[in-house]
Amino acid sequence: MNRSGYRPDKPATIKDVAKALNISISTVSRALRNKPDVNQETRQSVLRMVEELEYQPNQIALSLITQKTHTIGVIIPNLDYFFSMAVRGIDDMALETGYTVMICQSNESYARELVNTQRLMKGHVDGLIVSNSSDSINTEQYQRLLSKNFPIVFFDRVSSELDATSVVLDNISGATQAVTHLIEQGCRRIAYLAGPANLSISQQRMIGYKHTLEKYGLAIDESLIVFSEFDREFAYRSTLALIDSPNRPDAIFGVSDRLIVGAQLAIKERGLRIPEDIALVGFNDEPVVSLLTPPISSVAQSAFEMGRMAAKLLVEQLNSEHILPSQTIMLKPTLIKRASSIRKP
Amino acid sequence: MNRSGYRPDKPATIKDVAKALNISISTVSRALRNKPDVNQETRQSVLRMVEELEYQPNQIALSLITQKTHTIGVIIPNLDYFFSMAVRGIDDMALETGYTVMICQSNESYARELVNTQRLMKGHVDGLIVSNSSDSINTEQYQRLLSKNFPIVFFDRVSSELDATSVVLDNISGATQAVTHLIEQGCRRIAYLAGPANLSISQQRMIGYKHTLEKYGLAIDESLIVFSEFDREFAYRSTLALIDSPNRPDAIFGVSDRLIVGAQLAIKERGLRIPEDIALVGFNDEPVVSLLTPPISSVAQSAFEMGRMAAKLLVEQLNSEHILPSQTIMLKPTLIKRASSIRKP
């Protein structure tokens, strides 16, 4: 069975293999790395011994030499449906390209984002994939890393101040599709549950929202625009306030499904009809919205693809000898129309 | 500003600090590690220079010496609501205890579980936190690692063959609460959407299901027990079949909310009433079930706590000099009763 009788507690090193064969470690190393100038017999015996001792190269030692860990750090604000899918895409691409993924959640807190960045950098990740937290106001730390040419790819929630590679949705298009649809359904007083004011996605979707209103000659009523946390409860209360206000909206567009679900709860509680009294369109097309009564229309995007793409761009940079110019990939959303917004046949 | 004018592209090493100060690296090392025998002045100047050069200890070099990476590998079948919360708990505890988390998703595939384990082991994680995939039949690889005293903590979906530390739910209790409740509401023909047959959670919940039926003198009808993937579509079709069968159930208990949602869709499609014709109870208490019409009862558990606990146990082992005896922590579930199962006032 085990001719050498060698059974270490600790994993075998290249040294053990060399010793067992009475050859030098450099020969073993060469044999393993398929270098040309090594005797076939020697190579075979090395391979056999490697098998027998269950030798596996120590990645830490390799990392010390190359200063590469083949590890990607991921910083996301939470692990809701959208980011779960994005992480799945990242993990998928990482597996394909030989990387492993370290994930840290900032819990929508910039302070924790800072801590996590430190944590990941200390663990010597080769690069970073980041989506900002909702109270992320400062970009200094990323600026510093980028100025040292440390590879970072941002996705979904990005900062306009940063000249960095990023993968985003065409949020203006998404909002435009949503609001155009609502207008076509006869809605005239369309509210916008905007989410956190400083987030790129909130702002971009707001631009699409306002432009579309203008395009159709509808007035922009700032009292119909509500900022808030990404919190269902918040949206619920905001919607109650909107309903009870003198100029009640006849439609609500939400920056995320989580908010629009809160809105739906509020509307139901007030006994109003959806979509006849108030029509609804959300964002992200989370599975949950199709199950509600009525099912809620939503702007769909592929978080999985976004994650894959972000990882792909990062790995391309990691595998490149020189610094790649920063680029922005923009993915296209699709409006999924459901009963919550369809008034006409 | 920068007296030495030193601005490296590569991060400064302890050697750079020593050179800049014209002292030896061992002195720098000692000063940094707060060793007793080092001159206060020297220590101060070292600290200043460390600041100036933005020196940070290279963890890879440390890892090479200690063979510890302060990294925890996590293998989970997917990132649905339950596992997202669990990961959050793990990450939370990891942050507290100075670890970083590497996450791999097996996508419910044992083959990928194998690959991921290799991936994580290669990356030299200090320990593993594992929840089995649904087609996980073999435990050999974990057995091998455990026999080498490599620290692993299992959670939620565990294998009975493995004598390892684990954190699980009291699944029997959860199922017992659910079925007892249904019986008390007058249900007599209770179906069980069991999920994958080889999973511990399916089996344990089945035990609770059967025991409770027996306790109340109800017959166990195997035709009311349906195994399937963790797939809503699957549950939907199974439920249609159950409804159309000669002995239609008057209640359905689901091993997970995802399945029970599929069941609800089927029941609605057939125009039956919930809970009057068929009552429903799910498992996990995902937020979505409270939003459906009618809201679905569910057995609630804290995935966050489970994750935290699993990480806690693993870190305890990692920080311990000797091998800790394996233990099983069992958490308690709570049935949340909602309209989908309440027939009596």
Add this chain to the structure above:
DNA sequence: TTGTATGCGTTATCAG
């Protein structure tokens, strides 16, 4: 074709 020596960044063990 193979062996020796050096270095990656750090700590620890010795001498001074």
Add this chain to the structure above:
DNA sequence: CTGATAACGCATACAA
């Protein structure tokens, strides 16, 4: 109190 040196596991330039 401080400095030189070996060691961690491996790759590689250089010798033989």
